[in-house]
Amino acid sequence: MKSFPLEIVTPTRKIEESEVTYARCPGLDGEFGIMANHREGIIALAIGEVKATISGKEEYFAISGGFAEITKEKVQLLVETAEPSTEIDSTRAEEALERAKERFSEAEKDEDRAKESQERARNRLKVSSH
């Protein structure tokens, strides 16, 4: 199968993979898949999980929102945070979720943000289970 380079770029790190055959990303209105020779475009990403087939092996990343830039040469995911499933400490992720839940019940005025951090924590926990 034809492969393409995938870059996951955040403000604090850059993950580069050269032999990617398929990437499944969380779009705002549902998930979508990218394969080699995809049409060029810019697609908004939500908080969620990226599944990439790298050299025949499946790998998972937890990302928080951003966008995907697809060009002829490569696919770039520009997101605020990205973590490979292997790097996520599930106990810490669980603690973070607990904290986020607590904050959610306290926070009345900042509901959106509390909701978002809860969503992020839940996502990390989900990805870490792979």
Place this chain on the structure above:
Amino acid sequence: MANLKDIRDRIKSVTSIQKVTKAMKMVAAAKMRRAQERMEQARPYSRSLKDVINNLLPEVDRDLLPLLEVREVNRVAYVVVTSDRGFAGAFNTNILKIAQAEIDAIGKDTVDLFCIGKKARDHFKRREYTIIDSHLDFWNDLSFSDAMTIGDGIIGHFTSRIVDEIHVVYDEFVNVATQETISELLLPLVFDGSESGSKDRLYEPSKDVLVKSLVPRHLNVQMWKYLLESYASEQAARMLAMENATSNAEDMIKDLTLEFNKARQAAITTEMLEIVSGAEALSG
């Protein structure tokens, strides 16, 4: 002439001060390198984001987002980025001087302040400026989420229409020897809108939604840039200041040692004179 013990004590104290300045210099150098690395890591993200927004902005309505709104300017906010700690040469002084000059030109009463770093807070508090919020004690473990938290408060001040413009005064890290104090307009967003060729591209879900989700991210990364630049500059300034202090201490030790030797010889000469004249008095 100072007596021998005094001089010896001074040499000792200058030597131990020199040890401290030397250590501070090395710590600053290590921290600066780290900050530099992080600045480089942040660059690809911020550049791509800027490009995409630049491409999209001419094609969307500015009314779409409160962040893009250009209003008549009645009240402005200033974000002043300084360090928590001193011993960094003229680093903080320069920033505060420029910030204060600009604020005074607009009029102290129409400016709201966001102070980042203890030095800015102390400076403006003492002079009774309107401080809306200040952020201290985060520099040591600076993370992207700090930038997001700080940014949220500042941007909220703009979107709730309390101020119509937001300026940021910070030190930009040019290289180890030069840092430049910069005053920049953060909001409303001004983009040159230079179109790099409207390609046949897919925009999903829509250009409007993309701009809506990207602009706040752009501001976050902008805030992150300010913090990193400022941190690197602070460390570079401290490194230089401590290097100067170390070499000044070196000079002082040299001078004091010379003085010490002179005093010692003078003392020996006096003693010998006393002995000789004593012996003469006895034999006479």
